[in-house]
Amino acid sequence: MTNFADRLAEAVRRKGNSLCVGIDPRWESLPKSIREQFGSASIATIACAFEVFSLRVLDLVASLVPIVKPQSAFFELCGPPGMIALQSVVRRARELGLIVILDSKRGDIASTAVAYADAAFGGLTVNGVHHTIWNADALTVNPYLGRDAVEPFIQSARLSGRGLFVLVRTSNPGSGLFQELDCGGRKLYQHVAQAVNEWNESGFGSCGLGDVGAVVGATHPAELAELRQAMPNVWFLVPGYGAQGGSARDVAAAFRLDGLGAIVNSSRGITFPFHPDEPNWEQAILDATETAIGELRFL
Amino acid sequence: MTNFADRLAEAVRRKGNSLCVGIDPRWESLPKSIREQFGSASIATIACAFEVFSLRVLDLVASLVPIVKPQSAFFELCGPPGMIALQSVVRRARELGLIVILDSKRGDIASTAVAYADAAFGGLTVNGVHHTIWNADALTVNPYLGRDAVEPFIQSARLSGRGLFVLVRTSNPGSGLFQELDCGGRKLYQHVAQAVNEWNESGFGSCGLGDVGAVVGATHPAELAELRQAMPNVWFLVPGYGAQGGSARDVAAAFRLDGLGAIVNSSRGITFPFHPDEPNWEQAILDATETAIGELRFL
Numbered sequence: 001m002t003n004f005a006d007r008l009a010e011a012v013r014r015k016g017n018s019l020c021v022g023i024d025p026r027w028e029s030l031p032k033s034i035r036e037q038f039g040s041a042s043i044a045t046i047a048c049a050f051e052v053f054s055l056r057v058l059d060l061v062a063s064l065v066p067i068v069k070p071q072s073a074f075f076e077l078c079g080p081p082g083m084i085a086l087q088s089v090v091r092r093a094r095e096l097g098l099i100v101i102l103d104s105k106r107g108d109i110a111s112t113a114v115a116y117a118d119a120a121f122g123g124l125t126v127n128g129v130h131h132t133i134w135n136a137d138a139l140t141v142n143p144y145l146g147r148d149a150v151e152p153f154i155q156s157a158r159l160s161g162r163g164l165f166v167l168v169r170t171s172n173p174g175s176g177l178f179q180e181l182d183c184g185g186r187k188l189y190q191h192v193a194q195a196v197n198e199w200n201e202s203g204f205g206s207c208g209l210g211d212v213g214a215v216v217g218a219t220h221p222a223e224l225a226e227l228r229q230a231m232p233n234v235w236f237l238v239p240g241y242g243a244q245g246g247s248a249r250d251v252a253a254a255f256r257l258d259g260l261g262a263i264v265n266s267s268r269g270i271t272f273p274f275h276p277d278e279p280n281w282e283q284a285i286l287d288a289t290e291t292a293i294g295e296l297r298f299l
Numbered sequence: 300m301t302n303f304a305d306r307l308a309e310a311v312r313r314k315g316n317s318l319c320v321g322i323d324p325r326w327e328s329l330p331k332s333i334r335e336q337f338g339s340a341s342i343a344t345i346a347c348a349f350e351v352f353s354l355r356v357l358d359l360v361a362s363l364v365p366i367v368k369p370q371s372a373f374f375e376l377c378g379p380p381g382m383i384a385l386q387s388v389v390r391r392a393r394e395l396g397l398i399v400i401l402d403s404k405r406g407d408i409a410s411t412a413v414a415y416a417d418a419a420f421g422g423l424t425v426n427g428v429h430h431t432i433w434n435a436d437a438l439t440v441n442p443y444l445g446r447d448a449v450e451p452f453i454q455s456a457r458l459s460g461r462g463l464f465v466l467v468r469t470s471n472p473g474s475g476l477f478q479e480l481d482c483g484g485r486k487l488y489q490h491v492a493q494a495v496n497e498w499n500e501s502g503f504g505s506c507g508l509g510d511v512g513a514v515v516g517a518t519h520p521a522e523l524a525e526l527r528q529a530m531p532n533v534w535f536l537v538p539g540y541g542a543q544g545g546s547a548r549d550v551a552a553a554f555r556l557d558g559l560g561a562i563v564n565s566s567r568g569i570t571f572p573f574h575p576d577e578p579n580w581e582q583a584i585l586d587a588t589e590t591a592i593g594e595l596r597f598l
Contacts, residue, residue: 024411027425040425043432073407073414077423079432080382087378107441108372108404109471109538112323115372124376126326126339133342133378142406144443144466147473167443172408174447181482181490188487191480239408 003205004138004163008235009260011066011099017293018255020067020101020237022267023057023089025050025074029272031281047081050074054089057271060285062096064293067263069237072104090136099137101237105167106153107142113149117156138163140215140237143192154199154212163211163235166199168192169227171217171240189223190230197231209233209261216254218246218264225253228261236262241292242269248295266292302504303437303462307534308559310365310398316592317554319366319400319536321566322356322388323373324349328571330580346380349373353388356570359584361395363592366562368536371403389435398436400536404466405452406441412448416455437462439514439536442491453498453511462510462534465498467491468526470516470539488522489529496530508532508560515553517545517563524552527560535561540591541568547594565591 002010012018027035027046030053038049058068070093075086093100106116118124120139123132141153141164153164169179169189179189193214200210216227218240228236236254240246241264254262270292274284301309311317326334326345329352337348357367369392374385392399405415417423419438422431440452440463452463468478468488478488492513499509515526517539527535535553539545540563553561569591573583 027423040428043423043430046423046425046430071411071414073405073411073418077414077418077432079386079418079430080379083379083382105407105441106372106404108370109469110473112370112372115370115376119372119376119378124326124342124345126345129339131342131345131378133376142404142441142443144441144477145469145471145474146476146478148471149469149473151473170408170444170448172444172447174409174445174450177445177494178443178487178490179445181480181487183480183482183487188477188480188482191477195476 001161003203004157004161004211005203005209005235006205006207007137007161008099008163008263009205009207009209012260012263015064015066017065017296018263019065019292019296020069020263020265021057021061021065021270021289022265023054023068023070023271024267025054030276031274031278032276035276043078044081047078047085050078050082051085051088054085055092056282057285058089058093058096058098060282061289062098064289067099067101068093069101069103069265071267072102087134090134094135101138101140101165102134102136103140105140105142107145107149109145110148110152113152114156117153121156121160121162136162138165140165140167142167143195150199154203157211158203163213165213165215165237166192166196168196168214169216169220169223171219171244171246175217193227193230196234200231200234204233207260209235213237215239218251219244221250221253224251228253228256237265238262239265242266264296300460302502303456303460303510304502304508304534305504305506306436306460307398307462307562308504308506308508311559311562314363314365316364316595317562318364318591318595319368319562319564320356320360320364320569320588321564322353322367322369322570323566324353325373329575330573330577331575334575342378343380346377346384349377349381350384350387353384354391355581356584357388357392357395357397359581360588361397363588366398366400367392368400368402368564370566371401386433389433393434400437400439400464401433401435402439404439404441406444406448408444409447409451412451413455416452420455420459420461435461437464439464439466441466442494449498456510457502462512464512464514464536465491465495467495467513468515468519468522470518470543470545474516492526492529495533499530499533503532506559508534512536514538517550518543520549520552523550527552527555536564537561538564541565563595
């Protein structure tokens with residue numbers, strides 16, 4: 001079983017870039033051809049449209065990028081059929097050799113965190129029969145509940161070579177309300193960074209990075225550099241590039257000198273660069289992917 | 300449309316107690332008769348067993364308590380069939396006149412938070428057709444992402460007379476790692492309490508309380524009293540009573556002088572007070588419910 005950090009490093013090296021494509025299906029943004037094929041008569045047809053669009057995105061980008069990040073919220077908005085679509089998307093992405101980060105930002109007290117972690121990684125085993133649930137390579141986790149709420153995720157992830165990305169500094173405009181509070185000379189997000197750095201130390205792979213990563217938004221470039229120093233061996237998942245306003249220059253500080261250490265997510269900028277009426281939407285996705293890869297390769 | 304705080308107050312007054320029954324199905328704890336009826340051959344049969352057990356719990360407690368709280372994690376651990384079971388549980392609970400708090404501790408950047416909030420409350424409307432998803436009365440929300448991550452939940456909830464419970468001080472042993480950090484003379488959880496108090500002010504009902512509640516664990520009794528003062532008109536959801544170690548005396552400080560203001564959750568203590576082989580498990584649940592109500596009525 002390979003350490004998650006090493007799997008991520010290998011995937012990034014193989015593709016020659018650190019781009020993560022966020023899969024955030026929204027009905028109003030889908031290509032008109034797919035909306036018309038399925039219609040919106042039931043939640044099941046909407047979920048089918050999400051699935052077909054997402055699978056097509058995977059086929060388009062699989063040879064180009066190392067990582068995809070389905071956003072659980074948009075699938076959950078289609079209820080149980082949406083969760084079937086999410087399973088299908090994760091399965092296909094892994095079949096295509098992509099690393100899958102399930103972005104669901106879970107967090108709860110220990111006994112409940114175990115259930116979320118098992119759902120994400122190891123699955124449910126009852127009477128010796130194993131049932132796979134989401135089977136993601138990594139999961140985003142919210143740290144607010146503290147140590148015993150994060151540790152079950154770490155333990156579960158390590159049992160099967162998976163990883164975490166703990167929210168440290170998020171990309172949204174209002175993130176400072178709590179994350180920037182000064183706690184004894186250091187901000188809250190710096191305290192969380194320190195905890196992530198410690199959790200990560202027991203999960204190093206041979207690439208020199210570990211399996212407990214950090215979410216650090218591209219919309220705070222100065223903090224990216226500071227956090228890179230504070231967490232030298234932690235993988236960063238960097239949202240906020242592209243549609244949220246972060247540039248390739250902004251994310252440069254997230255990388256280590258060896259060119260590893262950061263994966264840069266773009267969701268809407270890659271998957272919805274077209275008007276729904278655009279017939280050549282697949283080419284638009286390919287073009288947007290190549291453009292983003294070019295920008296990031298320049299770093 | 301009635302304000303959520305008023306709906307909660309009315310439900311508590313009608314039942315004469317503030318007990319919330321947490322619905323956290325776990326295969327290994329289910330009555331043997333239900334496990335044998337469905338078996339564990341597939342994830343669908345496990346989810347059916349969760350559903351049948353949970354519905355039976357609802358039938359048993361519906362005339363006694365005002366509120367139930369399904370824990371999303373345990374249903375998610377059964378994948379899409381588990382989410383069908385969760386829908387069924389929420390639907391039946393509401394039919395029985397119970398207030399349903401969906402405990403899924405969601406939180407994300409604004410555009411994603413809207414999707415989670417719509418899934419929880421208003422549902423998905425596409426081309427004028429409305430699709431109900433979870434349809435809960437209230438949702439637990441994680442505040443770490445800040446203002447613009449919480450506000451979409453507030454807006455969505457208010458559109459349909461629903462409410463939130465924002466994590467302030469959680470009941471788990473490791474909750475202090477970040478929540479107790481001293482931020483300029485006040486702890487992090489006190490800053491979150493201040494924000495909740497402000498968010499709540501624009502959602503008062505005629506009962507004098509508002510629709511943005513706070514999760515405050517029973518395992519920190521002194522802080523319950525302090526937070527009651529800091530958030531005088533905020534509904535508290537108090538976990539940690541019962542199996543997690545909090546006593547009825549510990550939770551007394553969560554209530555206002557008018558007897559309102561707190562709902563006290565018990566999950567395992569109410570729903571799993573029996574050995575799986577116990578044939579009279581339904582009576583055990585009734586007895587545990589009556590005992591908890593008696594303890595809380597004494598306050």
